[in-house]
Amino acid sequence: xxxxxxxxxxxxxxxxxxxxxxxxxxxxxxxxxxxxxxxxxxxxxxxxxxxxxxxxxxxxxxxxxxxxxxxxxxxxxxxxxxxxxxxxxxxxxxxxxxxxxxxxxxxxxxxxxxxxxxxxxxxxxxxxxxxxxxxxxxxxxxxxxxxxxxxxxxxxxxxxxxxxxxxxxxxxxxxxxxxxxxxxxxxxxxxxxxxxxxxxxxxxxxxxxxxxxxxxxxxxxxxxxxxxxxxxxxxxxxxxxxxxxxxxxxxxxxxxxxxxxxxxxxxxxxxxxxxxxxxxxxxxxxxxxxxxxxxxxxxxxxxxxxxxxxxxxxxxxxxxxxxxxxxxxxxxxxxxxxxxxxxxxxxxxxxxxxxxxxxxxxxxxxxxxxxxxxxxxxxxxxxxxxxxxxxxxxxxxxxxxxxxxxxxxxxxxxxxxxxxxxxxxxxxxxxxxxxxxxxxxxxxxxxxxxxxxxxxxxxxxxxxxxxxxxxxxxxxxxxxxxxxxxxxxxxxxxxxxxxxxxxxxxxxxxxxxxxxxxxxxxxxxxxxxxxxxxxxxxxxxxxxxxxxxxxxxxxxxxxxxxxxxxxxxxxxxxxxxxxxxxxxxxxxxxxxxxxxxxxxxxxxxxxxxxxxxxxxxxxxxxxxxxxxxxxxxxxxxxxxxxxxxxxxxxxxxxxxxxxxxxxxxxxxxxxxxxxxxxxxxxxxxxxxxxxxxxxxxxxxxxxxxxxxxxxxxxxxxxxxxxxxxxxxxxxxxxxxxxxxxxxxxxxxxxxxxxxxxxxxxxxxxxxxxxxxxxxxxxxxxxxxxxxxxxxxxxxxxxxxxxxxxxxxxxxxxxxxxxxxxxxxxxxxxxxxxx
Ligand code: BGC
Numbered sequence: 086x087x088x089x090x091x092x093x094x095x096x097x098x099x100x101x102x103x104x105x106x107x108x109x110x111x112x113x114x115x116x117x118x119x120x121x122x123x124x125x126x127x128x129x130x131x132x133x134x135x136x137x138x139x140x141x142x143x144x145x146x147x148x149x150x151x152x153x154x155x156x157x158x159x160x161x162x163x164x165x166x167x168x169x170x171x172x173x174x175x176x177x178x179x180x181x182x183x184x185x186x187x188x189x190x191x192x193x194x195x196x197x198x199x200x201x202x203x204x205x206x207x208x209x210x211x212x213x214x215x216x217x218x219x220x221x222x223x224x225x226x227x228x229x230x231x232x233x234x235x236x237x238x239x240x241x242x243x244x245x246x247x248x249x250x251x252x253x254x255x256x257x258x259x260x261x262x263x264x265x266x267x268x269x270x271x272x273x274x275x276x277x278x279x280x281x282x283x284x285x286x287x288x289x290x291x292x293x294x295x296x297x298x299x300x301x302x303x304x305x306x307x308x309x310x311x312x313x314x315x316x317x318x319x320x321x322x323x324x325x326x327x328x329x330x331x332x333x334x335x336x337x338x339x340x341x342x343x344x345x346x347x348x349x350x351x352x353x354x355x356x357x358x359x360x361x362x363x364x365x366x367x368x369x370x371x372x373x374x375x376x377x378x379x380x381x382x383x384x385x386x387x388x389x390x391x392x393x394x395x396x397x398x399x400x401x402x403x404x405x406x407x408x409x410x411x412x413x414x415x416x417x418x419x420x421x422x423x424x425x426x427x428x429x430x431x432x433x434x435x436x437x438x439x440x441x442x443x444x445x446x447x448x449x450x451x452x453x454x455x456x457x458x459x460x461x462x463x464x465x466x467x468x469x470x471x472x473x474x475x476x477x478x479x480x481x482x483x484x485x486x487x488x489x490x491x492x493x494x495x496x497x498x499x500x501x502x503x504x505x506x507x508x509x510x511x512x513x514x515x516x517x518x519x520x521x522x523x524x525x526x527x528x529x530x531x532x533x534x535x536x537x538x539x540x541x542x543x544x545x546x547x548x549x550x551x552x553x554x555x556x557x558x559x560x561x562x563x564x565x566x567x568x569x570x571x572x573x574x575x576x577x578x579x580x581x582x583x584x585x586x587x588x589x590x591x592x593x594x595x596x597x598x599x600x601x602x603x604x605x606x607x608x609x610x611x612x613x614x615x616x617x618x619x620x621x622x623x624x625x626x627x628x629x630x631x632x633x634x635x636x637x638x639x640x641x642x643x644x645x646x647x648x649x650x651x652x653x654x655x656x657x658x659x660x661x662x663x664x665x666x667x668x669x670x671x672x673x674x675x676x677x678x679x680x681x682x683x684x685x686x687x688x689x690x691x692x693x694x695x696x697x698x699x700x701x702x703x704x705x706x707x708x709x710x711x712x713x714x715x716x717x718x719x720x721x722x723x724x725x726x727x728x729x730x731x732x733x734x735x736x737x738x739x740x741x742x743x744x745x746x747x748x749x750x751x752x753x754x755x756x757x758x759x760x761x762x763x764x765x766x767x768x769x770x771x772x773x774x775x776x777x778x779x780x781x782x783x784x785x786x787x788x789x790x791x792x793x794x795x796x797x798x799x800x801x802x803x804x805x806x807x808x809x810x811x812x813x814x815x816x817x818x819x820x821x822x823x824x825x826x827x828x829x830x831x832x833x834x835x836x837x838x839x840x841x842x843x844x845x846x847x848x849x850x851x852x853x854x855x856x857x858x859x860x861x862x863x864x865x866x867x868x869x870x871x872x873x874x875x876x877x878x879x880x881x882x883x884x885x886x887x888x889x890x891x892x893x894x895x896x897x898x899x900x901x902x903x904x905x906x907x908x909x910x911x912x913x914x915x916x917x918x919x
Contacts, residue, residue, distance in 0.1 A: 124259070124307050124404045125341040133399035136163055137392050146377050149394045150369025154348070155179055157219075157364070157398065165399070168407055169215075170266075170366075174222035174238045175465070175725065176472030177211045181415050184211055184424035185474035187725035188466055189224060190703055191435035193240035193250045193747035194722065194801070196839040197863045200430055201250050205257015205265070207424040212263045214418055218407040219264045219310055219343075221469070223254045225298035226273050226314075228704060228748050229759045229782055232673040234276035237466035237703025237723055241747025242783030242798065244297040245858045251298045252306045264309030264405050267302040269347055270323060270334070271295050273314035277673045277764065278772055280350075283317035286776040289851075291318075292886040292893070293780050296333070303338040309401050310343040313362060315350040320773070321360075324351045330361025342401045348469075358386045363394040420475040425727065432724040432731035434837070434863075437744035438717070438802040445695060445716035447738025447804065451655025453488065455481045456496035457685065457699075459660035464701045465723045466663075467604075468670020474726040480660050480699060483733030496650050501685075502578045502640025506542055509567040509639070513619050520565040520624075524552060528627045530562045540565070543624060543637035552633075562627035563635070569622060571614035576642040578681050582607035582666060583626060583635040590623040602629040607666040611681040614641075642688075651693045658736065659686055662701030662721075676754045677707035690714035699732060705750035708795060720746070738804065741836035743863070745801035745907065749784050749794040756794070758786025780854065784908045788855035799841050799858070799907035805832030805868065809840070809905060812913040817877050825875045826904055826913055830866035839863045842876050843911060844883060845901040853885055856903055856911075878902075883919060895919060 137145070144160060152158040152167075159167035177183035184207065186192075192201050212220045224238040225247050240247040251267060258265040272284035272295045286295060302308040311334065313323040323329065324346045334340045345364040351357045354376040357365065365372040380386040402408060438446070455461075463477040478486075484493045511521040519541045526535050535556055543565055551558040581587050581597060584605040588598025597610035614620065626635045651657065661682045668674045677683065678700075690696050690711070697717040700706060701724075712718060719742070721732055734740045751757045762777040781789045784798040808829045817823035824842055842860035846853045859882035864872050883900055884893040899918050905911035 124309060125400050126404060129400045129404035130341075130396075132403050133396050136165065136399050137395050139163055140395065142378070142381070142388060142391070143374055145391050145395045146372070146374045147369075148398065149363060149391065150365040150372050151367045154367035157402070164408070166408055166410075168218045168402060168410075170219040170221060171212065171215065171217040172221045172469045173472075174224050174470055175723075176474070177208070177215055177217060177220070178469065178472050181215050181418060182420075182473050182475050183215070184421060184428055185463070185465065185472040185477070185726040186424075186428045187431045187435055187728065188237040188470070188703065188723040189239050190228075190237055190241055190747060191722040191724055191744070192254070192431060193246060193435075194437055194744040195431055195434035195863070196246075196745055196861055197434055198249060198253050200427075200434060201253040202257040203427050204431060205254040205259075206261055207257075207421075207427040208254075209258040209261025209263040211421060211424055212258070213261055213410070214413060214421070215415060216410055216412045217263065218402070218405065218410045219266060220258055221266045221268065221312065222258075223251050223265065224268050224470075225251045225302070226269055227295055227782065229274040230757060230763045231676055231705040231751075231754065232277075232763065233274055233704070234669050234672050234674055235466070235468065235470070235703070237668065238470045240298070242749065243747065243858050244294050246747055246861070248298040248301040252301050255302055255306050255308050259307070259309065259405070262406055264342070264401065264407070266310035266312050266345070267299055267308045268312035269314035270299055270311050271314060271329060272318050272776070273316050273323075275673060275763065275774070276671055279315045279671070282772040282774050283320050284776065285319055285773050287779060288891070289886045289888050290776055290779045294782055299334075300338055303334065303340045308342060309405055310345060311340065312345050312347055313350060315347050322350070322352050322356070324362045325353060325356030325360035327360045335361065341397065343398050355380055355385050358390060363397045428725045429727035429730060432728045433734060433740055435722065435744045436724060436731060436735055436742055437720040437746055438735070438742040439720050439796055439800075440712070440715075440718040441802050442716045446697060446736060448656040448695075448697075448736055449738055452492050452494065452653060453484055453656040453658060454494045454496060454650050454654035455484055455658045455660065456501065456650075456689070457658075457660040458498050458682065459662055459664065459699070459701050460658075461495055461497060462664075463724070463726060463728050464662065464664035466669045466703050467665030470670065471665055477726045478729040480658060480729045480732050483729035483731070484658070484736070486730065487733050487737050487739065494650060494654065496647070498578075499640075501643055501647060503643050505569065505577065505639050505641050508572070509569050509622065511539055511567060513568040513621065515568065515570065520567040520622075523564045524556065525562045526557055526560075528560045528562055528629065530564055530625060530627070535561075543635060545633075545635050547628075547633040549632060558633070559628055559630045562625070564626075565622075565624040565637075567622045569620045569639070571616055571618055571620070573616050575614055575644065576684065577612050577614055578609060578640050578642065579612070580607065580609045580638045581624070581636070584632050585627060585629045587624065587626045587635055589637075590625075592621050593623070603672060605632075605634060605666050606672065607664075609679045609681045611684045647688070648692060651689065654693070655695060657689060657693050657696045659689060659696065659698045659715075660701070661686060661698055662706075663703070664701065668703055676705075677710070683710045686711045687714055697736065704748055705796075707753065709753065720744075741804040741834050742801065743803060743837035743839070745799050745839050746796055747798070749787055749798045749908075750796040751792075752795040756787075756792045758782060758790060785854035785857065793909075797907055797909035799839075800909065801907070803832070803834075803836045803838065805830055805834040805836035805866075807831065807838045807866070807906060809912050812904060812915055814902060814915055814917055821880075822878045822882075822917065823875055824860070824878060824902055824904065825873060827871050827873055828864060828866065829871040830868050833868055835865070835867045837863055837865045838906065840874055840876070840904060841907065841911075842878065843903040843908065844878065845903065846883065846885070846896070847899040847901055847916070849885070849896055851885060851887075856901075856908070858908070
């Protein structure tokens with residue numbers, strides 16, 4: 086058994102690290118010790134202090150909440166200007182067009198540190214051009230489950246990879262003089278009921294899995310701002326969680342920047358004021374004069390506590406030069422060609438080739454048919470990460486640019502599914518064309534009928550208005566009924582979209598819907614119909630508050646058209662997946678693609694044998710119903726405005742794919758280590774999700790349970806092959822181990838490869854993962870070329886969090902070092918003794 090001691094690093098076999106007497110890891114690991122750039126200097130602190138001393142109590146309280154969304158208040162008499170903030174991780178949102186970069190999980194899939202740094206610089210430049218001083222990104226929450234609607238914004242399941250990507254991103258943004266905001270602190274790993282569900286996570290798991298990216302952002306790269314999450318952590322809302330905000334973030338990690346709330350994530354005045362929060366956003370609801378002055382008078386909150394908040398905000402703004410940010414007119418802003426180029430480079434490197442049977446790809450010649458819901462658009466995830474770009478290149482556009490118009494055919498969904506609305510009648514007597522509608526002034530289709538009519542289509546965007554004069558603009562509901570008699574056998578696609586709830590019944594059976602209060606979302610369903618049979622349709626809708634929209638479309642698949650197009654095509658690309666209304670902030674998504682998309686893929690696969698499916702998603706999906714039937718699968722995530730160009734270059738073989746998964750993709754959701762602890766799993770009034778899997782998330786969990794994921798962490802195919810050899814390990818400087826090895830491109834194509842280094846503690850006094858990623862490097866190799874790679878592991882690579890000393894520690898003994906192209910393929914291994 087290994088001894089558990091803290092800790093004299095005695096080296097045997099290999100003399101590796103002379104750490105000296107004893108130690109815990111992470112103590113005094115401040116940026117000054119690391120000799121990194123310090124933004125918040127003593128001078129900035131002093132200037133802020135002087136300003137605070139000139140402010141009245143009222144001014145100070147006003148200053149700690151936003152005057153309106155995305156602004157920090159001006160105090161003209163003290164020369165303090167208004168400060169603009171903007172979302173978010175993949176481009177600048179909020180009233181401006183801007184470069185739509187690939188989403189976060191794609192950036193992580195590039196495994197290219199320099200490129201992510203370039204992304205950060207691009208975002209910083211884009212922000213500055215729009216007068217934005219504080220960028221609300223990156224998002225670094227860990228991917229626990231494929232269902233979380235915001236996975237697309239984050240960097241995957243591994244804390245080491247997430248920390249590396251986040252720190253490059255932050256450095257890039259801040260090099261441009263813009264403050265980055267690392268969010269959402271902490272354990273905001275699901276969107277379902279995010280305001281209410283407490284993430285119940287033990288201390289070690291927080292420290293090893295959910296905190297590292299925040300910690301590195303603060304300790305090593307001096308991030309200027311942190312955003313608290315919506316959810317409670319261990320029963321206490323993040324904005325009131327003084328253990329997280331004060332003991333860990335401020336005292337342990339030394340954070341001197343701005344700690345802001347998420348947009349409406351403050352739930353009490355005294356809790357937030359004393360819990361370490363500096364800035365309530367978007368506007369003051371709890372940290373206001375009306376509520377804080379009595380609390381100060383009663384002595385529950387002190388004025389000094391308010392002073393510290395103002396001090397944090399001002400010293401950060403001063404340090405980053407925000408008082409001098411030029412105020413450009415948003416209308417004059419143009420597309421930035423440099424940013425566009427960065428978006429393209431990221432997409433080229435972050436797209437992951439999952440399957441390529443018999444080298445189906447690249448498609449080198451012949452006509453290509455491009456179809457599917459995402460064929461002629463560039464989808465993105467939804468919510469605050471949504472960006473409006475100046476231009477986009479879809480897969481269809483990209484293919485035409487490379488192959489020419491004649492060689493590429495597009496089959497859009499609206500051509501493939503012929504509208505059948507003219508065949509819908511108010512009832513099964515088939516005398517009046519259209520739907521019968523019934524409007525109610527209640528939310529639940531009850532009470533007196535307000536109005537009934539016959540309507541040819543259901544396609545309404547009432548926005549904030551009422552459907553009719555004298556009806557309320559909120560809290561109303563509508564039912565539409567109709568009958569459809571099929572004039573031939575076939576497949577009908579139903580599409581419904583709305584804000585808020587909607588659902589579709591066929592013959593009184595609900596077949597799809599999203600019946601709840603939510604922003605715009607879409608759902609689709611497929612149904613086989615038989616000639617002469619009658620189908621009774623019922624669509625129900627309600628508006629809660631705010632915008633009101635409902636759209637319905639029904640179309641029959643034009644199989645003749647499909648078969649003819651497939652006959653003429655040598656190659657087929659189906660662009661499937663989610664989009665901003667089916668995956669995004671504020672809701673979780675299903676694991677599987679919609680039934681309709683799976684149906685289409687299988688239909689095409691039964692008629693053609695050269696089929697590639699491009700998937701747009703923020704995480705893993707269910708491949709069981711169709712994956713085996715197609716020849717190639719590409720995970721494109723949400724690849725940004727230039728995504729279609731990058732995908733076409735990969736599909737036609739202009740470049741080799743080089744993205745690797747920053748997640749494990751399970752065969753079925755039940756295989757995921759968090760399956761039993763994802764949703765509310767306790768029958769108590771307050772919703773709580775116990776992170777029962779502890780540190781065993783993602784590949785750490787699959788290694789523990791022995792279940793094999795379908796596509797493992799770190800996996801991704803290339804058009805070439807690589808051989809790993811000649812591994813050596815040596816001491817390198819103080820406290821470090823240098824791992825060296827060769828990679829040779831043994832295939833026929835120039836290509837890039839990412840080598841991954843994992844560490845395994847062979848014997849430990851606490852359960853530890855079988856392996857953990859601790860280093861990686863991406864290299865470009867011409868065919869036949871060999872490169873010698875060296876990766877240095879610091880002492881953190883061997884440590885775990887010890888709950889009795891509340892420190893990271895290393896237990897001396899043997900550690901296995903594994904190197905290879907993915908977490909499940911590690912051809913080089915050696916043992917070292919610390
Ligand atoms: C999101 C944040 C975002 C903020 C402002 C919130 O709903 O959770 O990530 O920065 O809105 O748009």
